[in-house]
Amino acid sequence: MPAVQETIDRVKAIDVDQYKYGFETILEVDKAPKGLSEDIIRFISAKKGEPAWMLDWRLDAYKRWQTMQEPNWARVSYDKIDYNDIYYYAAPKLNAAPKSLDEVDPEILKAYEKLGIPLREQEILAGVEPTNRVAVDAVFDSVSVATTFKKELAEAGVIFCSISEAIREHPELVRKYLGTVVPVTDNFFATLNAAVFTDGTFVYVPKGVRCPMELSTYFRINEKNTGQFERTLIIADEGSYVSYLEGCTAPQRDENQLHAAVVELIALDDAEIKYSTVQNWYPGDANGKGGIYNFVTKRGDCRGKNSVITWTQVETGSAITWKYPSCILRGDGSRGEFYSIAVSNGMQQVDSGTKMIHLGKNTTSRIISKGISAGRSQNTYRGLVSAHRKASGARNFTNCDSLLIGNQCGAHTVPYIESKNASAVFEHEATTSKISEDQLFYCMQRGLDEEEATALIVNGFVKDVIQKLPMEFAVEAQKLIAISLEGSVG
Amino acid sequence: MIEIKNLVAEIEGKRILDGLNLTIHDGEVAAIMGPNGSGKSTLSYIIAGKEDYEILDGEVLLDGENVLEMEPSERAAAGVFLAFQYPLEIPGVATMTFLKAALNAQRRAREETELTTPEFMKAVQDAAGKLEIPRDMLKRALNVGFSGGEKKRMEILQMALLEPRFCILDETDSGLDIDALRVVSEGVNALRAPNRSFLVITHYQRLLQYIVPDTVHVMANGKIMRSGGKELAEELEANGYADYKAQEAA
Numbered sequence: 233m234p235a236v237q238e239t240i241d242r243v244k245a246i247d248v249d250q251y252k253y254g255f256e257t258i259l260e261v262d263k264a265p266k267g268l269s270e271d272i273i274r275f276i277s278a279k280k281g282e283p284a285w286m287l288d289w290r291l292d293a294y295k296r297w298q299t300m301q302e303p304n305w306a307r308v309s310y311d312k313i314d315y316n317d318i319y320y321y322a323a324p325k326l327n328a329a330p331k332s333l334d335e336v337d338p339e340i341l342k343a344y345e346k347l348g349i350p351l352r353e354q355e356i357l358a359g360v361e362p363t364n365r366v367a368v369d370a371v372f373d374s375v376s377v378a379t380t381f382k383k384e385l386a387e388a389g390v391i392f393c394s395i396s397e398a399i400r401e402h403p404e405l406v407r408k409y410l411g412t413v414v415p416v417t418d419n420f421f422a423t424l425n426a427a428v429f430t431d432g433t434f435v436y437v438p439k440g441v442r443c444p445m446e447l448s449t450y451f452r453i454n455e456k457n458t459g460q461f462e463r464t465l466i467i468a469d470e471g472s473y474v475s476y477l478e479g480c481t482a483p484q485r486d487e488n489q490l491h492a493a494v495v496e497l498i499a500l501d502d503a504e505i506k507y508s509t510v511q512n513w514y515p516g517d518a519n520g521k522g523g524i525y526n527f528v529t530k531r532g533d534c535r536g537k538n539s540v541i542t543w544t545q546v547e548t549g550s551a552i553t554w555k556y557p558s559c560i561l562r563g564d565g566s567r568g569e570f571y572s573i574a575v576s577n578g579m580q581q582v583d584s585g586t587k588m589i590h591l592g593k594n595t596t597s598r599i600i601s602k603g604i605s606a607g608r609s610q611n612t613y614r615g616l617v618s619a620h621r622k623a624s625g626a627r628n629f630t631n632c633d634s635l636l637i638g639n640q641c642g643a644h645t646v647p648y649i650e651s652k653n654a655s656a657v658f659e660h661e662a663t664t665s666k667i668s669e670d671q672l673f674y675c676m677q678r679g680l681d682e683e684e685a686t687a688l689i690v691n692g693f694v695k696d697v698i699q700k701l702p703m704e705f706a707v708e709a710q711k712l713i714a715i716s717l718e719g720s721v722g
Numbered sequence: 723m724i725e726i727k728n729l730v731a732e733i734e735g736k737r738i739l740d741g742l743n744l745t746i747h748d749g750e751v752a753a754i755m756g757p758n759g760s761g762k763s764t765l766s767y768i769i770a771g772k773e774d775y776e777i778l779d780g781e782v783l784l785d786g787e788n789v790l791e792m793e794p795s796e797r798a799a800a801g802v803f804l805a806f807q808y809p810l811e812i813p814g815v816a817t818m819t820f821l822k823a824a825l826n827a828q829r830r831a832r833e834e835t836e837l838t839t840p841e842f843m844k845a846v847q848d849a850a851g852k853l854e855i856p857r858d859m860l861k862r863a864l865n866v867g868f869s870g871g872e873k874k875r876m877e878i879l880q881m882a883l884l885e886p887r888f889c890i891l892d893e894t895d896s897g898l899d900i901d902a903l904r905v906v907s908e909g910v911n912a913l914r915a916p917n918r919s920f921l922v923i924t925h926y927q928r929l930l931q932y933i934v935p936d937t938v939h940v941m942a943n944g945k946i947m948r949s950g951g952k953e954l955a956e957e958l959e960a961n962g963y964a965d966y967k968a969q970e971a972a
């Protein structure tokens with residue numbers, strides 16, 4: 233199988249350190265002073281050229297955030313975060329917003345090429361390979377630096393731009409939808425994000441339009457001690473379809489860096505949104521030093537009848553992951569899906585899962601979660617499935633499988649089920665298994681070494697979810713999983 | 723040539739092999755018979771490199787090289803193949819995928835070029851055809867939900883594809899219906915070659931009517947108690963192991 237082969241080559245190519253994205257790009261940077269205050273928020277808002285309503289929204293969020301407590305119910309532990317020791321705004325110095333790729337700093341383009349996202353090539357190849365194109369919005373520290381394929385998308389009526397641009401150019405859409413899925417005061421991290429979010433992606437797909445290509449955002453944290461607070465808003469209008477991919481990397485640093493994003497999805501009548509993530513933030517070193525704290529609020533609202541939202545995630549990075557992409561199944565006949573692979577190794581802590589909130593009639597949801605724990609990591613699936621009183625005919629199927637590699641790691645499954653409607657049918661299956669010595673020996677007897685054998689067995693374990701990813705991401709994801717588990721056997 | 727010399731091994735303090743000696747020449751088919759629990763599977767696992775055993779003495783030489791000092795995957799690349807008594811299931815991994823990964827891993831280890839996908843497909847389909855294995859079975863996850871007989875057939879398919887130097891068949895006949903026994907035996911016979919040796923572990927003389935051995939060895943008390951030609955198998959079938967067990971008691 234080519235993917236296994238590539239995996240092996242890729243793993244071999246990495247010598248001392250597993251995290252290949254750990255390079256730093258030297259750029260001139262425009263930074264706000266450290267710490268959080270009303271002045272900083274005014275600074276960010278002014279930098280972005282925002283209208284007054286946006287600044288007010290942020291300041292209101294900040295006021296509320298100051299009264300809130302950091303949540304502590306997740307199965308993760310970390311030193312207290314000093315929110316005044318973080319830079320809330322860092323941007324590569326640009327004279328003005330780039331109008332085309334030619335105006336983007338070549339150092340940034342180089343950084344993205346190292347990540348395997350050749351923004352330039354993507355555009356050049358556009359005419360040549362029409363089936364396999366991905367439009368990319370690249371976010372570097374706090375700023376969106378380049379969005380490709382803009383013109384072509386505009387012809388289809390699709391708006392795909394940075395959220396800052398959307399606030400300036402499409403205020404009516406932003407005002408109508410921002411904060412309607414994840415309210416300003418939803419939770420501590422979401423409220424912080426509302427106050428200080430710096431950039432992110434905005435997508436609007438008009439009625440009846442099938443977005444002509446995959447849309448993608450790559451987030452990269454580069455600056456030291458910088459928080460990244462991106463905000464993504466995707467709206468699929470009636471009868472439309474969009475598939476969106478998100479990728480993330482960060483350089484290796486000894487200090488922890490905070491990432492607190494908010495993603496809101498809105499699907500109107502008969503619309504469908506597919507949101508895929510390959511999360512590969514720096515996980516910290518083998519002793520747990522450094523790494524990203526990934527405290528993210530992602531929620532989709534199936535607002536219209538028969539709408540569909542699918543979350544697919546492959547989580548291999550971050551020191552701490554706190555993340556529950558959820559679906560509110562408001563429209564009658566709407567459907568929510570969550571497919572997840574969460575890999576933890578070393579000292580990583582993962583507390584992730586989903587919420588499926590059934591409000592409308594005949595709504596269905598499906599949860600497939602595959603957790604893989606290795607090293608001394610802790611991996612928790614936390615899920616809620618609930619049916620409202622009026623949600624007659626609600627259906628859910630949940631399957632949570634955990635795979636343990638070695639015997640110093642932990643896997644935990646915490647499912648919550650709340651049903652207020654007697655006609656709701658919720659099914660739950662869960663398994664925990666270890667890669668057996670006998671299976672490994674069988675594979676090795678056929679010629680695979682221990683690492684290859686582990687990668688093969690793991691690939692088999694996650695297959696159901698990998699199949700849900702867009703093709704370009706599937707191979708990438710398999711490689712990433714193998715790399716993340718490097719050194720976990722033996 | 724395979725030379726097992728004075729092999730002594732224990733599991734959890736229990737002596738299973740106690741000074742076992744056996745030589746198998748190139749092109750030879752050697753059969754081992756012996757009572758349940760006498761250590762036949764243990765012997766095959768130790769040759770293939772399973773970790774659980776404590777090897778206290780002895781060596782297993784493949785053309786003069788001691789395989790006991792190699793990793794299991796190195797032994798496989800050197801040509802040691804074990805058809806398991808109980809083949810393992812690998813959920814989610816298509817049989818085809820597994821076969822290709824295994825074959826190419828061995829070829830890489832031997833510094834040979836890997837097969838292209840069309841070359842590989844042809845090799846698998848030829849081998850599968852001979853063993854009457856339907857194509858859609860190759861798309862299913864390896865051994866998952868396969869019947870006992872299907873699993874055994876799949877072991878022989880792997881053996882045919884990997885072209886090993888030394889094949890150990892641990893009770894490949896158990897679980898096979900009469901037709902499958904014939905198909906599998908023909909598959910094995912087709913692989914007999916001057917530079918390939920076989921160690922066939924079985925309880926039944928019937929298999930040895932299809933795969934006619936050059937030598938037959940009786941294993942008991944952790945040793946080869948007696949060796950002979952194919953007529954020894956017939957004698958055992960008639961008399962059982964009473965003689966050898968009596969020796970044990972004495």
Ligand SMILES: Nc1ncnc2c1ncn2[C@@H]1O[C@H](COP(=O)(O)OP(=O)(O)OP(=O)(O)O)[C@@H](O)[C@H]1O
Binds near residue numbers: 757762
């Ligand atoms: N993990 C273990 N712990 C203790 N004893 C073991 C273990 N594994 C195997 N044994 C013992 O080693 C002995 C040899 O077992 P083995 O499977 O090699 O026998 P066999 O000759 O292959 O038998 P059969 O004909 O039934 O397949 C048996 O008594 C078995 O119970």
Ligand SMILES: [Mg+2]
Binds near residue numbers: 807
């Ligand atoms: Mg046995």
